[in-house]
Amino acid sequence: MTGRVRPQWAVRLQTEREKRGWSKAEMARRLRDAVGAVRTPVASINRQVYDWEHGKHFPREWAAAYAIAFGLDEADLFGVQAPARQPPPVSLVLGSADVLGLNGRPVDADYVDAIRETNQALVRLDALWGGDEVFPLALRVFRTAHPKLGARTYAPEVERDLMAATGETGEVTAWLAYDADRQDASRQLIHEAMLLSRQAGDRDMELFELSHLAMQSLYLLRPAEALRITDEVLEGGRLVPRVAALFEMRRGRALAQMGDERRALDALDRASAALSDGVGGRDPHWTWWVDDTEITRHKATARAQLGQWGQAVPLFESAADDCRGGSLYGKLDLAQLLQALVEVGDWRRAEDIITEACGLAGSIGPGRAANLFREVVARIVRDDDAPSTVSDTAEHLRRLL
CATH class of the missing domain: 1.10.260 (434 Repressor (Amino-terminal Domain))
Known part of the structure; x- marks a missing residue:
C-alpha cells in the first residue's frame, strides 16, 4: 500500500x-x-x-x-x-476575551497589558488586511475600553496607564478609519484619543495624534489648518530628530498645497536632514515607519501638488519600487505612480502599471488605494488621448475593483 x-x-x-x-x-x-x-x-x-x-x-x-x-x-x-480575501477572525486578533472585558475580570495591570498587545496586533493586521477590514475590530476594542475610564471600573493605581493605552487604541483606530477613507469617523476618534493621551501625560502619543490631524487636513485639502498644527509643534522645540522630520514633511506638504514652492522644498530638505541622524534611543516607538521612503513619498506628492508632474514621476516610482506590491501601502504607491504617468501622458508605462494592478486587484481591498485607482482609471477611460489598449485595460481594472 x-x-x-x-x-x-x-x-x-x-x-x-x-x-x-x-x-x-x-x-x-x-x-x-x-x-x-x-x-x-x-x-x-x-x-x-x-x-x-x-x-x-x-x-x-x-x-x-x-x-x-x-x-x-x-x-x-x-x-x-490560495484562499479568497477575508477579514481576520476576532479570535485571531484578540486571542481571548480579556481585552473586551467579557470575562468579568477587573481592569488591572494585566488588562492594560492586554490592550497594548492588542494595539500591536491591530497595527500588524492593518499592514495585511488594510483599514477597511480591521477598523471594526479596533473600534470594538476602543469603544469597550474607553467607557471604563468614565465609570472608574479600574484599580486606581492603573488609571494613568489605562488612559495612555486606551489613547493609543484610539490613535490606531483613527488611522484605520483614515486608511478606509472614513474621514469623519477618523476625525472624531483622533480627537478622543488626543484628549486621553493629554490627560495621561503621554506627550509622545499626543504628538503622533497631532501628526495624524495634520495628515488628515492635507488629505482633505485644508493646508492652512495643517500648517497651523505643524508650525505650533515645530516652534515649540525640543523634538527628537525623527519626530521633527515627520512634522517637517507635513509642513512641506501644506506649503506645496498652498503653492509656496521654495518654503515647501526647504521643509522637505530639513526632514531629510533630520532623518539622516538615524534611530536614536529617545525616538518614540511609533516612529519606526518614518524612513527615507516616506520622505520620498512626500516629496513626490509635493511636486505633484505644485504641478511638477515630470519631477514627481521618478519619486513616485522610487517609492513604489521600495515596496512593490508587498503591502497595502505599496498598492497606494502604485496608484499614485499611475496618476503621475497619466498626467505626463506616458501611456506605455501607464499600461504596464494598470496591468500590474489588475493582478493585484483581489488584494487591494476598499479604502484609499482602491478609491485612487478608480479615480485614475475613470479619467483614462474618458481621455480621448489615451490609446485604445490602455483604455481597455483601464476599464478591465475598473471592473475588477
Whole structure:
C-alpha cells in the first residue's frame, strides 16, 4: 500500500521552512508574530504546523501569516489553494476575551497589558488586511475600553496607564478609519484619543495624534489648518530628530498645497536632514515607519501638488519600487505612480502599471488605494488621448475593483 500523497502546497510549506533553517517551533512563533496573535500559545500553533506540512488540512486562517513570514505572495505559495480575501477572525486578533472585558475580570495591570498587545496586533493586521477590514475590530476594542475610564471600573493605581493605552487604541483606530477613507469617523476618534493621551501625560502619543490631524487636513485639502498644527509643534522645540522630520514633511506638504514652492522644498530638505541622524534611543516607538521612503513619498506628492508632474514621476516610482506590491501601502504607491504617468501622458508605462494592478486587484481591498485607482482609471477611460489598449485595460481594472 502506498502512503498518502502530500499536496504540493504542503510540500512547499516544509521546503520553505527548511530552506530558512527554521524549526517547527520557530515557524509557529513567526506565524504568530506575522499577524500579531499575541494571545495565541506558540505550542498550539506548533502542533498545527506538523499537520499543515503533512497536508492533513489547509491552513486557511493562517495562509496570510505564512505569506508574511516567508515574504512570498499567497497565490505563489499556495497556488490554486490560495484562499479568497477575508477579514481576520476576532479570535485571531484578540486571542481571548480579556481585552473586551467579557470575562468579568477587573481592569488591572494585566488588562492594560492586554490592550497594548492588542494595539500591536491591530497595527500588524492593518499592514495585511488594510483599514477597511480591521477598523471594526479596533473600534470594538476602543469603544469597550474607553467607557471604563468614565465609570472608574479600574484599580486606581492603573488609571494613568489605562488612559495612555486606551489613547493609543484610539490613535490606531483613527488611522484605520483614515486608511478606509472614513474621514469623519477618523476625525472624531483622533480627537478622543488626543484628549486621553493629554490627560495621561503621554506627550509622545499626543504628538503622533497631532501628526495624524495634520495628515488628515492635507488629505482633505485644508493646508492652512495643517500648517497651523505643524508650525505650533515645530516652534515649540525640543523634538527628537525623527519626530521633527515627520512634522517637517507635513509642513512641506501644506506649503506645496498652498503653492509656496521654495518654503515647501526647504521643509522637505530639513526632514531629510533630520532623518539622516538615524534611530536614536529617545525616538518614540511609533516612529519606526518614518524612513527615507516616506520622505520620498512626500516629496513626490509635493511636486505633484505644485504641478511638477515630470519631477514627481521618478519619486513616485522610487517609492513604489521600495515596496512593490508587498503591502497595502505599496498598492497606494502604485496608484499614485499611475496618476503621475497619466498626467505626463506616458501611456506605455501607464499600461504596464494598470496591468500590474489588475493582478493585484483581489488584494487591494476598499479604502484609499482602491478609491485612487478608480479615480485614475475613470479619467483614462474618458481621455480621448489615451490609446485604445490602455483604455481597455483601464476599464478591465475598473471592473475588477
